[in-house]
Amino acid sequence: MPHADSSLLPDYVKTKRDFWEHVNLQANGLMNDSLSWVTNLANVSSLVYHSLMDFDQFGLQERSPRPIVNWCGFYIDSCLFPPNSTLPTGVEDPNRILTLGPFCGRPACQLIKAKKGGGVCADAYLSRETLVVRDVDAYPGHIACDGDTKSEIVIPIKIQIQDKDTQRTEEIVLGVMDLDSIVLGAFDEEDVNGLEQLVKSVSVSCKW
Numbered sequence: 001m002p003h004a005d006s007s008l009l010p011d012y013v014k015t016k017r018d019f020w021e022h023v024n025l026q027a028n029g030l031m032n033d034s035l036s037w038v039t040n041l042a043n044v045s046s047l048v049y050h051s052l053m054d055f056d057q058f059g060l061q062e063r064s065p066r067p068i069v070n071w072c073g074f075y076i077d078s079c080l081f082p083p084n085s086t087l088p089t090g091v092e093d094p095n096r097i098l099t100l101g102p103f104c105g106r107p108a109c110q111l112i113k114a115k116k117g118g119g120v121c122a123d124a125y126l127s128r129e130t131l132v133v134r135d136v137d138a139y140p141g142h143i144a145c146d147g148d149t150k151s152e153i154v155i156p157i158k159i160q161i162q163d164k165d166t167q168r169t170e171e172i173v174l175g176v177m178d179l180d181s182i183v184l185g186a187f188d189e190e191d192v193n194g195l196e197q198l199v200k201s202v203s204v205s206c207k208w
Helices: 003-007 016-031 037-053 120-127 189-205
Strands: 069-077 097-105 111-113 131-133 151-162 169-181
Touching: 003 016, 003 037, 016 037, 016 189, 037 069, 037 097, 037 189, 069 120, 097 120, 097 169, 111 120, 120 131, 120 151, 120 169, 151 189, 169 189
Parallel strands: none
Antiparallel strands: 069 097, 069 169, 097 111, 131 151, 151 169
C-alpha cells in the first residue's frame, strides 16, 4: 500500500474510538521501519492531520475552507539535543526551550519558553499531563499562533530511562504533541485516550 493511503479512512470508521484505533494502527505501520524521531514525527503529524480531514466529525466545515483541526504537530525540548544535557526535564527553567518540530498546518511559533503560564504547550510540558482546553481565549497565557484557533489539546511525550550508576528509572519529558481546532470544545475524552496511546507509541518507536 502506498504510504499516502494510510491516511484514508475505511468505511467502518464511524466513531472517535474507531478513528483513533485506526490511526494508531496506521501510525505503528509507518513507524515500523524507522527509528528516526524526525521521520516518525513528520509522518505522524501528516497522518493525523489528513486522517482528521477525512473524518466526518473533524473534516472541512461547510462555510469554511479550513479543516476543523487546523494544526497538528510537535514541540521538542531543545535541551535534550545533544542528549547529554544536565538540565532536568519537565521543570521550569529559563534555559529550557520547546522548539517547533514536524507539523502540518500554517506556520507556528518557533520557540516556547518552558515557564508556567507560558501557554498550553509549556503548561502540559511542565505538568507532565495532557491538557484539554475548551476555549483558548479563556486560557491564561495562551499563545495565539493562529487567530482562528478556538480549542486545543496537548499531550506530553515521555519515556522511561535508567540511570547507569543508580539503576533507578527516571521519566524524561521529550516535548509535546499539539492539536488545534477552529471550533470550541473540539476535543474530548476519546481524543485524549487515542492521542495518549499514539504519543506513547511514538515515544518508544524513536531513537531520541
